[in-house]
Amino acid sequence: MKNKIFSIIFLMITLSSFSQNITLERNTHQFSIIFLSLLVLITLLVVVLIIYVNLRILIQKNNKLLVYIQSKKELTNNITNMLTSLIIKTNISDEKETLEHIQNVGVISKMLAKKLKLPQEDITNIRIYAPIHDIGKSAISNKIWNKKGKLSNIDIELIKSHVLFGQQIVSQLNLGKCAENITMYHHEKWDGTGYNKIKGKKIPIEAQIVTFADIYDALRSKRSYKDSWTRNEVINYFKLNRGIIFNPYILKKFLKIEKDINKIYINRDDVK
Ligand SMILES: [Fe+2]
Numbered sequence: 001m002k003n004k005i006f007s008i009i010f011l012m013i014t015l016s017s018f019s020q021n022i023t024l025e026r027n028t029h030q031f032s033i034i035f036l037s038l039l040v041l042i043t044l045l046v047v048v049l050i051i052y053v054n055l056r057i058l059i060q061k062n063n064k065l066l067v068y069i070q071s072k073k074e075l076t077n078n079i080t081n082m083l084t085s086l087i088i089k090t091n092i093s094d095e096k097e098t099l100e101h102i103q104n105v106g107v108i109s110k111m112l113a114k115k116l117k118l119p120q121e122d123i124t125n126i127r128i129y130a131p132i133h134d135i136g137k138s139a140i141s142n143k144i145w146n147k148k149g150k151l152s153n154i155d156i157e158l159i160k161s162h163v164l165f166g167q168q169i170v171s172q173l174n175l176g177k178c179a180e181n182i183t184m185y186h187h188e189k190w191d192g193t194g195y196n197k198i199k200g201k202k203i204p205i206e207a208q209i210v211t212f213a214d215i216y217d218a219l220r221s222k223r224s225y226k227d228s229w230t231r232n233e234v235i236n237y238f239k240l241n242r243g244i245i246f247n248p249y250i251l252k253k254f255l256k257i258e259k260d261i262n263k264i265y266i267n268r269d270d271v272k
C-alpha cells in the first residue's frame with residue numbers, strides 16, 4: 001500500500017512536470033510565431049519603403065526630363081522663328097524654299113545621326129541645331145545677296161565667313177558646342193579643302209552629318225539658278241566624292257537610309 005501511494009505520488013509529480021514542459025514549449029512556440037510574424041512585417045515595411053522612395057526618385061527624374069524636353073521644344077521654336085525672321089529680313093532666298101530646306105536638313109540629319117547610333121542627347125541636339133547651320137548668313141549685308149553678276153573675291157570670302165558669324169551668334173546665345181560646331185564646320189570637306197581646312201576625323205561628327213543633309217537637299221531641290229537633280233544623279237555625286245567631300249564610313253550608312261530620305265521628296269512638284 002505504501003509503495004502504491006509512493007508510485008501514485010511519483011506519477012503525479014512526473015505528469016505535473018511533463019505538463020509544465022508542454023506549456024513552456026507551447027509558450028516558446030507562440031513566441032517564435034510572433035517574432036517571425038514581426039520580422040516578416042518589418043521586412044515588408046522596409047520593401048514597401050524602398051519601392052516608395054525609388055518611385056519618388058523616378059517621378060522626380062521624369063518631371064525633370066519633361067521640363068527639359070519642354071524647354072528644348074520652346075528653344076527650337078524660338079530659334080526657328082528667329083531664323084525665319086532673320087532670313088526674311090536679309091532676303092537671302094524665298095521664304096518657302098528656305099523653310100523647306102531648314103526643315104529637310106533637320107529631318108535628314110536626325111535620320112543619319114540615328115543610323116550612326118549616336119547617343120540620344122546628340123541626336124536631339126543635332127535635330128534642333130541642324131536647321132540653323134546657315135544662321136550666319138543673316139549677318140551679311142543685303143547688298144552682297146542682291147548683287148547681280150559675278151561676285152568679287154572679297155564678296156566670296158565675305159559669304160564664306162557666314163560660318164564664323166554663325167558660330168558667333170550661337171555662342172552669344174549660349175546654345176552649346178553642338179550648335180557651334182554645326183554653324184562653324186558645315187562646309188568642311190573630308191580631304192581638308194573646306195572653308196576652315198579641317199581634315200578627316202577632326203571635323204566634328206555633327207557638322208559632317210549636316211554637310212550630308214545640306215548637300216543632299218540642295219541638290220534634290222530646284223533653285224532659281226538650277227534645276228533639281230534626280231535621285232540617281234545625287235547618289236552618283238555622293239559616290240564620286242567618297243573620301244573627297246564625304247567621310248566614307250558615314251557615306252556607307254547614308255546610302256543605306258537614302259531610300260527612306262527620298263520619301264521626303266516624293267510628293268514635291270519641283271523635284272525630279
Ligand atoms: Fe552654309
Ligand SMILES: [Fe+2]
Nearest residue numbers: 101133134214
Ligand atoms: Fe544649307
